[in-house]
Amino acid sequence: MVGIVKFNMAKLSGKAACQLAKYGPGSGGTYPGHVFTKIGGQESIPKLADDLKLGSVLITGTNGKTTTTTLLIKLMSKDIQIRRSYENNILNSIVTALLSQKGDLGIFEYGIRDLSHGIPDTVQKLINPIGVVYTTISQEHTQVAGVKNPFEDYYKAKKLLSEGMKKGTVVTNCDDPRTALIGLNKQSDVKVNYYGIETDVIEDIGDNSIECPKCGKKLDYSHFYLNHRGVYTCGCGFKRPDANVKLTDIEFGSNSWNLTIEGDLFNYTVSKNIKFNIKLTVPPFGFHNIYNTLASITAYATFTPKVENIETTIKDVFNNLDMSFIPPGRFEVVDIGGKFVGLGQGDNGDALKINAMFMKQFVKDEPLEFIYTTPDENEEEIFEDHYEVVKSMNPAHVIVVPGRRSIEKAEEYYNIIKEDFPDAEFYPLSYDEMKVRIEKLNELARNSEYKYVIMTGCGEEQAMWEEIKKKMISR
Numbered sequence: 001m002v003g004i005v006k007f008n009m010a011k012l013s014g015k016a017a018c019q020l021a022k023y024g025p026g027s028g029g030t031y032p033g034h035v036f037t038k039i040g041g042q043e044s045i046p047k048l049a050d051d052l053k054l055g056s057v058l059i060t061g062t063n064g065k066t067t068t069t070t071l072l073i074k075l076m077s078k079d080i081q082i083r084r085s086y087e088n089n090i091l092n093s094i095v096t097a098l099l100s101q102k103g104d105l106g107i108f109e110y111g112i113r114d115l116s117h118g119i120p121d122t123v124q125k126l127i128n129p130i131g132v133v134y135t136t137i138s139q140e141h142t143q144v145a146g147v148k149n150p151f152e153d154y155y156k157a158k159k160l161l162s163e164g165m166k167k168g169t170v171v172t173n174c175d176d177p178r179t180a181l182i183g184l185n186k187q188s189d190v191k192v193n194y195y196g197i198e199t200d201v202i203e204d205i206g207d208n209s210i211e212c213p214k215c216g217k218k219l220d221y222s223h224f225y226l227n228h229r230g231v232y233t234c235g236c237g238f239k240r241p242d243a244n245v246k247l248t249d250i251e252f253g254s255n256s257w258n259l260t261i262e263g264d265l266f267n268y269t270v271s272k273n274i275k276f277n278i279k280l281t282v283p284p285f286g287f288h289n290i291y292n293t294l295a296s297i298t299a300y301a302t303f304t305p306k307v308e309n310i311e312t313t314i315k316d317v318f319n320n321l322d323m324s325f326i327p328p329g330r331f332e333v334v335d336i337g338g339k340f341v342g343l344g345q346g347d348n349g350d351a352l353k354i355n356a357m358f359m360k361q362f363v364k365d366e367p368l369e370f371i372y373t374t375p376d377e378n379e380e381e382i383f384e385d386h387y388e389v390v391k392s393m394n395p396a397h398v399i400v401v402p403g404r405r406s407i408e409k410a411e412e413y414y415n416i417i418k419e420d421f422p423d424a425e426f427y428p429l430s431y432d433e434m435k436v437r438i439e440k441l442n443e444l445a446r447n448s449e450y451k452y453v454i455m456t457g458c459g460e461e462q463a464m465w466e467e468i469k470k471k472m473i474s475r
C-alpha cells in the first residue's frame with residue numbers, strides 16, 4: 001500500500017505536469033505519467049487506476065489494435081465518458097491518460113513487443129484491468145532494438161497481460177488459434193467472450209496452417225478465413241471455441257458491404273447475459289476490418305453499462321462510418337488521375353497479405369507493378385512471409401527499396417527476388433535521408449508505366465507512409 005501523502009503529492013505533481021505538457025515543450029504523451037511514477041513510485045499506480053469507477057480495458061495483439069481501439073472508443077463514448085490512449089508501448093502513457101482525463105472507464109491500447117521492453121504482467125497488476133481484448137497474434141518484427149526476439153517470447157508477453165487477471169472478462173478472437181488458447185486458459189478464472197466469423201462466404205486460399213499453440217503439432221483446418229484464422233482442430237483435443245459474437249452473413253457491394261452479426265455474450269458491468277442481432281451497412285473496408293469490427297463490438301457489448309443501448313449504438317456508429325477511422329500510414333488505394341496506387345505499411349506477412357487482397361479488388365487481371373520495401377537484418381522470416389505475398393500478386397514488374405536501415409540486407413533480399421523476376425530493379429535509398437527517400441518513392445509510383453501500382457512492406461507508418469500518402473494526394 002502506498003501512503004496517502006505520497007500518493008496525493010504524486011497526483012498533484014502529475015496533474016501539474018499535464019498543464020506544463022499542454023503549454024510547454026516536450027512530450028505531453030508520457031511526461032505527466034513519468035513525473036507521477038517518479039514521485040509516487042509504481043506502487044501508487046493502482047490507487048490512481050482506482051479513480052475509474054468501472055475500470056480499464058486494455059487492447060493488444062499484432063495487427064488491428066489501433067483500429068479496434070478507435071472503433072471501441074466511438075461506440076463506448078456514445079454511452080459514457082471515458083479516458084483513452086492509443087499506440088502505447090509504455091506504462092507511463094496510460095498513467096498520463098489517467099491523470100489528464102476524466103471518465104469512469106479507461107480504454108487503452110497497449111502494444112507489447114517483447115518481454116524485455118514491455119512489462120505486461122506488471123501492467124496487469126498495476127492497472128488491474130476489467131478487460132483485456134486480443135485482436136490477433138502473428139509473426140511480427142522479430143528484432144526489437146537490435147535484439148532478436150523469438151516468437152515464443154513474443155507470444156508469452158501477450159499472454160502475460162491477462163494471465164494474472166482474477167476479475168473481469170477477456171475478449172478474444174476464436175478463429176486465431178493463438179488468441180483462442182489464451183481465452184481457453186483463462187476460462188477457469190474469468191468470463192471469456194469469443195468473436196469470429198461463421199460464414200463460408202469468406203474463404204482464404206492456400207494452406208495457411210500453423211502449429212498447435214498447445215502441443216506444437218500441425219493444426220488440422222476445415223476452413224481458412226484469413227491467413228491462419230479459420231476453423232481448426234488438433235489431435236491433442238484443442239479446437240476452435242464457439243463464438244459469442246459472430247459474423248453470420250456478408251454481402252459485398254462495390255460501394256458498401258452488408259454485415260449480419262449475432263451476439264450472445266456476458267456483460268461484465270451489469271453481470272448478465274445479453275443477446276443481439278444486427279444488420280450493418282459499412283464501407284468496403286477490407287477483410288481485416290471485419291475482425292476489427294467484431295472485436296470492437298464484442299468489447300463494447302461486454303463492458304457498456306447501458307445494455308439497453310447496444311443495438312442502436314452499434315448501428316449508429318457503423319452505419320455512419322467513413323474510411324477516416326483507418327489510422328495514419330495504413331494501406332489505402334488512391335486514384336491519381338486514372339492510375340491506382342495502393343500504398344501503406346505492411347510490416348509483417350499478415351499485414352502485407354491483407355494489403356495485397358485489398359489491392360486485388362481493384363486490379364482484377366491487369367498488369368501490376370510491385371514496389372516492395374524490405375525488412376531489416378535478422379528479419380529473414382518476415383521476408384519469407386512477404387515474398388510469398390509478392391509472388392502471389394504475380395506482378396509484371398518489381399522494384400525493391402530498403403524499408404529499414406540495412407541497405408546491404410535489402411540488396412540480399414533483392415538478389416533472391418531477381419531469381420524469379422530478372423528485370424526487377426533495386427533503389428538503395430538510405431534511411432537517414434528520409435526526405436529524399438519519400439520523394440523518390442512518390443516519384444516511382446507516380447511515374448510508373450503501369451496503371452496499377454502496389455507500394456508496401458516495411459517502413460515507419462507516420463514518418464514514411466503517411467508522408468508519401470499526403471504527397472501523392474496533394475498534387
Ligand SMILES: [Zn+2]
Pocket residue numbers: 212213214215216217234235236237238
Ligand atoms: Zn495440439
